[in-house]
Amino acid sequence: xxxxxxxxxxxxxxxxxxxxxxxxxxxxxxxxxxxxxxxxxxxxxxxxxxxxxxxxxxxxxxxxxxxxxxxxxxxxxxxxxxxxxxxxxxxxxxxxxxxxxxxxxxxxxxxxxxxxxxxxxxxxxxxxxxxxxxxxxxxxxxxxxxxxxxxxxxxxxxxxxxxxxxxxxxxxxxxxxxxxxxxxxxxxxxxxxxxxxxxxxxxxxxxxxxxxxxxxxxxxxxxxx
Numbered sequence: 329x330x331x332x333x334x335x336x337x338x339x340x341x342x343x344x345x346x347x348x349x350x351x352x353x354x355x356x357x358x359x360x361x362x363x364x365x366x367x368x369x370x371x372x373x374x375x376x377x378x379x380x381x382x383x384x385x386x387x388x389x390x391x392x393x394x395x396x397x398x399x400x401x402x403x404x405x406x407x408x409x410x411x412x413x414x415x416x417x418x419x420x421x422x423x424x425x426x427x428x429x430x431x432x433x434x435x436x437x438x439x440x441x442x443x444x445x446x447x448x449x450x451x452x453x454x455x456x457x458x459x460x461x462x463x464x465x466x467x468x469x470x471x472x473x474x475x476x477x478x479x480x481x482x483x484x485x486x487x488x489x490x491x492x493x494x495x496x497x498x499x500x501x502x503x504x505x506x507x508x509x510x511x512x513x514x515x516x517x518x519x520x521x522x523x524x525x526x527x528x529x530x531x532x533x534x535x536x537x538x539x540x541x542x543x544x545x546x547x548x549x550x551x552x553x
Contacts, residue, residue, distance in 0.1 A: 368485055368504050401439040401448040401467075407457065407474045409433070415473065416458045419483040420444075422467035426481070427491040429472035439469035489553075490541075499543040506543050509553040516541050520550050528552040 437459055441448050446463025461467040473479055478496040485503045492511035510516055515538040518530045526549040543550055
């Protein structure tokens with residue numbers, strides 16, 4: 329009886345191990361980012377976001393609607409730091425570049441948005457300014473942030489480029505890549521994590537005046553530029 333129980337246990341363990349290896353082979357690499365073609369593939373192609381073609385594919389289901397109609401979403405706003413405590417940028421799929429504004433108090437955005445079942449919205453309420461890109465299918469934006477106003481960026485799939493941040497930032501990305509280019513001689517306190525992927529090494533400061541940069545990525549990587 330003990331012999332057959334042992335054989336049964338080892339056989340079941342072998343089946344699970346074999347299944348795991350097949351899944352690992354099938355879904356390797358976990359995530360792939362093609363910067364030139366603006367394309368992100370997840371779980372070996374199970375999820376495929378093609379920014380240039382305007383196509384999203386999940387398994388056998390393919391959605392082409394979010395890339396057909398291209399619209400511009402541009403604007404600027406002078407930010408009163410006494411009334412606006414943070415800038416919020418939620419999005420679904422896209423490539424977003426963030427850099428310091430040439431004017432300390434001015435927020436500027438220049439976007440190309442495609443598809444979706446809604447429009448991009450700029451809204452000021454409850455001591456925050458929101459650039460909402462959640463209801464468009466895809467977005468490609470250049471956003472210049474004012475100095476001294478914290479920002480919160482959250483999205484599902486895509487690529488974020490953060491250049492020389494001058495304020496506290498919180499970033500959450502489900503799938504994709506975040507590139508950070510710190511400003512030389514400026515102090516930062518980094519809190520970076522990736523559940524499945526890679527994080528480059530960043531020099532973090534414990535100084536009281538250090539800017540707080542928190543980035544959380546589920547699948548992908550955080551890279552230093």
